[in-house]
Amino acid sequence: MNDVAELTVEEREATLGGIGTARKRKEDARFIRxxxxxxxxxxxxxxxxxxxxRSPHAxxxxxxxxxxxxxxxxxxxxVVTAKDLEPLGLHWMPTLAGDVAAVLAxxxxxxxxxxVAFVVGVDRYAVADGILxxxxxxxxxxxxxxxxxxxxxDAPILREDVVEKDSVGxxxxxxxxxxxxxxxxxxxxxxxxxxxxxxxxxxxxxYPRSHPSPIETCGCVASMxxxxxxxxxxxxxxxxxVIRTVVSLITGLAESKIxxxxxxxxxxxxxxxxxYPGYICAAAGSIVTGLPxxxxxxxxDNLSTTAFARDYHMTGELAADANGKITAVRATxxxxxxxxxxxxxxxxxxxxxxxxxxGSYDIPVGHVKxxxxxxxxxxxxxxxxxxxxxxxxAYLIERLIDALAQKIGIDKAEIRFRxxxxxxxxxxHSSLGWEYDSGDYxxxxxxxxxxxxxxxxxxxxxxxxxxxxxxxxxxxxFTEIVGAGPTRNCDIVGLGMFDSCEIRVHPTGSAxxxxxxxxxxxGHETTFGxxxxxxxxxxxxxxxxxxxDTDTAPYGLGTYGSRSTPVAGAACAVAARKIRAKxxxxxxxxxxxxxxxxxWEVDRFKVKGLPERAATMKEIAMAAYSNxxxxxxxxxxxxxxxxxxxxxxxxxxxxCVVDVDRFTGEIKVRRFYALDDCGTRINPMVIEGQVHxxxxxxxxxxxxxxxxxxxxxxxxxxxxxxxxxxxxxxTPEWETDFTVTPSPHHPIGAKGVGExxxxxxxxxxxxxxxxxxxxxxxxxxxxxxxxxxxxxxxDELGLNK
Amino acid sequence: MDKIAVKMTVxxxxxxxxxxxxxxxxxxxxxxxxxxxxxxxCETSHCGACTVDLxxxxxKSCTIFTCQADGGxxxxxxxxxxxxxxxxxxxxxxxQEHGLQCGFCTPGMITRAHRLLxxxxxxxxxxxxxxxxxxxxxxxxxQNIVKAVRYAAERMNAQQEAAE
Numbered sequence: 001m002n003d004v005a006e007l008t009v010e011e012r013e014a015t016l017g018g019i020g021t022a023r024k025r026k027e028d029a030r031f032i033r034x035x036x037x038x039x040x041x042x043x044x045x046x047x048x049x050x051x052x053x054r055s056p057h058a059x060x061x062x063x064x065x066x067x068x069x070x071x072x073x074x075x076x077x078x079v080v081t082a083k084d085l086e087p088l089g090l091h092w093m094p095t096l097a098g099d100v101a102a103v104l105a106x107x108x109x110x111x112x113x114x115x116v117a118f119v120v121g122v123d124r125y126a127v128a129d130g131i132l133x134x135x136x137x138x139x140x141x142x143x144x145x146x147x148x149x150x151x152x153x154d155a156p157i158l159r160e161d162v163v164e165k166d167s168v169g170x171x172x173x174x175x176x177x178x179x180x181x182x183x184x185x186x187x188x189x190x191x192x193x194x195x196x197x198x199x200x201x202x203x204x205x206x207y208p209r210s211h212p213s214p215i216e217t218c219g220c221v222a223s224m225x226x227x228x229x230x231x232x233x234x235x236x237x238x239x240x241x242v243i244r245t246v247v248s249l250i251t252g253l254a255e256s257k258i259x260x261x262x263x264x265x266x267x268x269x270x271x272x273x274x275x276y277p278g279y280i281c282a283a284a285g286s287i288v289t290g291l292p293x294x295x296x297x298x299x300x301d302n303l304s305t306t307a308f309a310r311d312y313h314m315t316g317e318l319a320a321d322a323n324g325k326i327t328a329v330r331a332t333x334x335x336x337x338x339x340x341x342x343x344x345x346x347x348x349x350x351x352x353x354x355x356x357x358x359g360s361y362d363i364p365v366g367h368v369k370x371x372x373x374x375x376x377x378x379x380x381x382x383x384x385x386x387x388x389x390x391x392x393x394a395y396l397i398e399r400l401i402d403a404l405a406q407k408i409g410i411d412k413a414e415i416r417f418r419x420x421x422x423x424x425x426x427x428x429h430s431s432l433g434w435e436y437d438s439g440d441y442x443x444x445x446x447x448x449x450x451x452x453x454x455x456x457x458x459x460x461x462x463x464x465x466x467x468x469x470x471x472x473x474x475x476x477x478f479t480e481i482v483g484a485g486p487t488r489n490c491d492i493v494g495l496g497m498f499d500s501c502e503i504r505v506h507p508t509g510s511a512x513x514x515x516x517x518x519x520x521x522x523g524h525e526t527t528f529g530x531x532x533x534x535x536x537x538x539x540x541x542x543x544x545x546x547x548x549d550t551d552t553a554p555y556g557l558g559t560y561g562s563r564s565t566p567v568a569g570a571a572c573a574v575a576a577r578k579i580r581a582k583x584x585x586x587x588x589x590x591x592x593x594x595x596x597x598x599x600w601e602v603d604r605f606k607v608k609g610l611p612e613r614a615a616t617m618k619e620i621a622m623a624a625y626s627n628x629x630x631x632x633x634x635x636x637x638x639x640x641x642x643x644x645x646x647x648x649x650x651x652x653x654x655x656c657v658v659d660v661d662r663f664t665g666e667i668k669v670r671r672f673y674a675l676d677d678c679g680t681r682i683n684p685m686v687i688e689g690q691v692h693x694x695x696x697x698x699x700x701x702x703x704x705x706x707x708x709x710x711x712x713x714x715x716x717x718x719x720x721x722x723x724x725x726x727x728x729x730x731t732p733e734w735e736t737d738f739t740v741t742p743s744p745h746h747p748i749g750a751k752g753v754g755e756x757x758x759x760x761x762x763x764x765x766x767x768x769x770x771x772x773x774x775x776x777x778x779x780x781x782x783x784x785x786x787x788x789x790x791x792x793x794x795d796e797l798g799l800n801k
Numbered sequence: 802m803d804k805i806a807v808k809m810t811v812x813x814x815x816x817x818x819x820x821x822x823x824x825x826x827x828x829x830x831x832x833x834x835x836x837x838x839x840x841x842x843c844e845t846s847h848c849g850a851c852t853v854d855l856x857x858x859x860x861k862s863c864t865i866f867t868c869q870a871d872g873g874x875x876x877x878x879x880x881x882x883x884x885x886x887x888x889x890x891x892x893x894x895x896x897q898e899h900g901l902q903c904g905f906c907t908p909g910m911i912t913r914a915h916r917l918l919x920x921x922x923x924x925x926x927x928x929x930x931x932x933x934x935x936x937x938x939x940x941x942x943x944q945n946i947v948k949a950v951r952y953a954a955e956r957m958n959a960q961q962e963a964a965e
Binding site for chain 1: 802821823824828831832835836837838839840841842843844845847848850877878879888892895896897899901902903904905906907908911929930931933934935936937938939940941942943944945946947
């Protein structure tokens, strides 16, 4: 209504700091000053500490637990065992996958470091003394480590608690150590395609057990207020609302009397999705002692007990014609889930979205069969920047297509062009049941090849090969499936996997935005504010984004599986558009014109044809509380619960160049180029940061991470001394690039990016390493590609002579 | 367990406290002095989240006893400030170059980088990478952290030159 001409449209747009701007992060201000508020920073009056007595055995009967000496240790307030939890019904807990898991070992232990008793005391030091004083007598049982032996007739039976059960939540099972069989696709048609194929390839490919290992371990502070019966739990939760529901289901407390707060979370990567014994025991400890109880995992506990990742033993096959056009894919998988079926993913998907194994390729038919089994190892399986087994599937197909290229003798880029789903085929229906929303794979790979001078690299490689030198070029053209998900096929403990956003615009034109997700470093406080800024025309600087407190945030399913932007980001845009729709009615009232006479421009509604007559969003916000049309309610706020119509399918083209020292086996990553297409880009700076981090995790997995066990089930190397986390010295320099193919069904066209670099990065590394040896007939090398292992390959091939 | 008296300077303030002889410096700082900037990420001195400055050297405060710091001078992230009392150039650099994501390793990383720039005011990228290799980060891939340290080095050198 005034001053409409003072700034240009572009200037006003820039003032918003909306979608597409590389805005600096709001959250940084506290972290750079050391003023973050992580769970171990939470201090409540009277707070005591709790920690576990853990099993040294991987499989053993518990004969007795004597807590008397521990209770005599100065400062010890309580020692809780399964027997104490049993009357409360808390000694076992339901898992997100439909199984049950022991909170404290009940009669036997199923994996090394399993929780046996919970010792509560005045501080960490007293508790450490108390733990040493608890005497547990075990009777060792035969241990099952190798998942390939789990279904043998004479295999030791692990889960006596469910031995009579036909199902542990994910379909029929055929052996006491069997969890599920999951099959998808057309077995007969696939077999027929293989029988008539000109060329077939088959590889046994292990994606080893690894661990996300965020620098902050898991932990919580539980406080039961006996006066009002309210249980408050601060904790490292990627999905606080789900945790509240699970705690309610386990304890029988009304959900309204449970408050879950995720304060700042120091990285999650899937490690912090599930419900762990520590949370339940801290709550039980608080009920028993009447004091707030803090439990913080040690690094060794973290690596050895909470949410490992992968452990997929895969056999993959491709059938193709003589030109390398793939005619069928087949995958047979043995999934090692450890002692309990606790993997955190949509209930109906026991092997997640592994049937995305057709990848970026137009494969007419396929068949996938996955068997899950119990072993004497820590439970888990879905974590680590992995969208529900997509990581394993992408690794398999990207490895197989390289093997196929080698067998036929065509270039590894060329075979991809011959098999890509073409841009005009979208929405593309894959033979294994997915509807890919959008993509342009050839353009992405062409751009990547040009950026690295692919032909030049191949020429250099050939020259080096002639001199006996080893250089490898790895390509990965992966497709992700993220944004779980449509509630018609995605739920967690029955809860539909929608997500939510509440927006309240205040009278003077600022806003608070609350979501059902929880940032663990992704920068939601910044990026979700950008979405809202663009949609409602208020500066992102004046928009506060809050997550993680179940008393204030709308219900949502949390942050994992790259779902925040596809689902909660969409809820943000939809909620903002509802705000704008109401604002339009108010603007029409203020400007005394019809709603249809108005058009939106950056931060205001203008009267069509009379651009000087306008109402800014700031003016409208004030009017919403002071001057509204007749019949309208006051206020300018709304909530959206967004149920995505489909998943989103980010994709990318990665190229990795390695040089291998043929005498030492040392691998040097000379170059890594990563092109990502995550649809509309909300904040390029944040996207690039996500890609850097994901690639570094992929590098760690491909080059050094593996959780190993000896034949007794002892976990080997569950410290950062042994478990590889790359430092700045080993980590390669990353080159990032992008194309933009918006998602047609997402309100702003965004797809999610957090996990892409892990999904695409790992096969790019292995493909590069194997490519260095391809000239010597090598078609696969198992991860991790440590210097020792690579040297063994070199030595076997006699290349160091 | 009998407690012993320790005296030290922490972020410029004189501190006198009683501690158990076995109390680690990180627990003393975090729990007794409420300086929760330095974090605990492992217990084997690998991750560096607990890095603080003790008598002009970077130390991992999870693997030294409080009594070993007796009489010493400790600097934590809370004590780091720019010349004008505002943000230190490193803090600015981490924000400008997107050198942090979850923020958990950040206090240790910045405190280490602060000492590195005292040791070598104009480090190359490779020297920065070696200089911060005792501090682990799982989110950023280090690339932007290296840029952040370079940013700070340039600022600090420019300030130094302006002062001369």
